[in-house]
Amino acid sequence: MLELTKVQTGILEAFFDIQHKNQDPSRGISSYAIRNQGISGRTFDINKDVLLYNQLIRIIHEEKTGKQNRVYYELTPIGFFSLIKSLSKDDSAILKKYVKFIPYLGERWSTYNQILKPYQFLLPRLLKRALDEIDISIQYRLHTKDNKFRPRIEEITKLVFEDRGLEIKQSELYYPAKEEERGIAHNTFLKKKEKLWKKFFSKESIKISNRMVNKLVFLFYFNAIKLEHDDRFGFHIFNDFHVNEFEDIKMEIPKEHEKIDDFESIKNEFKTKWDNYDKFWGTKRLKFASVIMKDIFEKDDLLYLFGDGFDPLRTAFYEKPTTFVEMDKAFMKKMIEKGIKYGIIKFKKTKDSETESEN
Structure with missing residues (x-):
């Protein structure tokens, strides 16, 4: 972006x-x-x-x-x-002004605020995290082999699990060249980009924009669920820095100077933050996660949106980190419960009285 x-x-x-x-x-x-x-x-x-x-x-x-x-x-x-x-680069709280214009989140933001009190500052941080994980790049290219202009729009999602990074990319959008435009030089093509803005992209960009909206909403809810399963991620969101930052600082200070006042101050600051986080982890975390999951499964369009974003991750994380496995199990458990409720999944008794599922 x-x-x-x-x-x-x-x-x-x-x-x-x-x-x-x-x-x-x-x-x-x-x-x-x-x-x-x-x-x-x-x-x-x-x-x-x-x-x-x-x-x-x-x-x-x-x-x-x-x-x-x-x-x-x-x-x-x-x-x-x-x-x-x-x-929100310097202050994620600024997002409160704009969140009501984001689908689903705008409707439920005040409810989430009430649940998380006094930790409601986590909401804009979760949203900011989603914004940081999503990106889009625009490239205008001329592909002469099949006589097509290829203004390439690439959507990128960057996720991290247990310090393992992953990029998921989706692209692209093509503009078919007219007969008189075929074989046109690349420089000439770039000069024609305003024509693309006015005619092609002005219509087709709506599709890209809609996908971006859906992806942002998915990432917010995905990270909210991740907050339940990943202690390291939770502490990062809670304090806006990585868990290992304290160890990094400690390593930078020579051993003979470890007892200086500044270092003691750092240790006390981190201890306070950990204590506050422990309180959140032991009280509000599960309640917030259960409401988030309930919202996803009560609204069919939100469930479809979430499932559409979640499914590609199963393939991308071929060797799944422990955190993702836990999230996957929790999501599939709720899917099975919903399937049973609507009669999509039925259970029958086998001869030896064991229960098995049939779709």
Whole structure:
């Protein structure tokens, strides 16, 4: 995902504010409306292309006014995620302002807050973690072998289990070249990208955006469940740093200086954090996880979304880390319970009175 500058973050903030106050969002946002938010026309023009290219905004229609064409834009979900990712870089609490616009989470956020008190600060951290794990890159390529433009959109999910990293990539989107465009030089193709923005990507990017929304929601719920099974991950989210950070600091201090005041202060700080985490781990953790799992299985569309994100992980984690095995068992147990409830899975007695399942 594009690393936003302060100016680009300001432009996307202006888009967000206008879009959610607009009585008719389908009309779009003109550059004139952006100027009314304190963004100069020149500043918008300088940054417009890179925002379009990276699918953070998109053109939804044009309107002829006299001799000029007025272009109307909208903030895409990818742009929305980039915005809150940029704003929450130093303070994840900023996400509270925007979470109500995220499907499912917006409806249940206040409930999750109530359950986690006084540990509700974990919610924006879980959401920020999901944002950090999801990425998207845009590449425009010309593939002459089959005479197709290939603007490549690659979605990347980065997950870590027990210090084992994994990247899952999904791509790509093709634009078939017209007969007169075949064999076109690569440089010429790049010059034509605005045409793709206006016609092809302005429509097809909706599919990409919808998948990104689903993936973000999946990752939040996935990490919330992971919080139940992975002590190391839980402590990382709880304190915003890795469990082994204390040992790393200790190793950096020469043995003869281990009793200096600063080091004692570090030890006390870590002890306090561990004590607080132990209280969370022993009280709120299981209650929160049970509500999360209940929400997933009570809403069929959320269950489908979660299952769609969870299934590829079974293949990707061929040699499954212990944590993932535990999560997989918990998920499949709930799936079986739901199957029995709806009559999808039935049980019958065998001759020796043992029970076996039949699908």
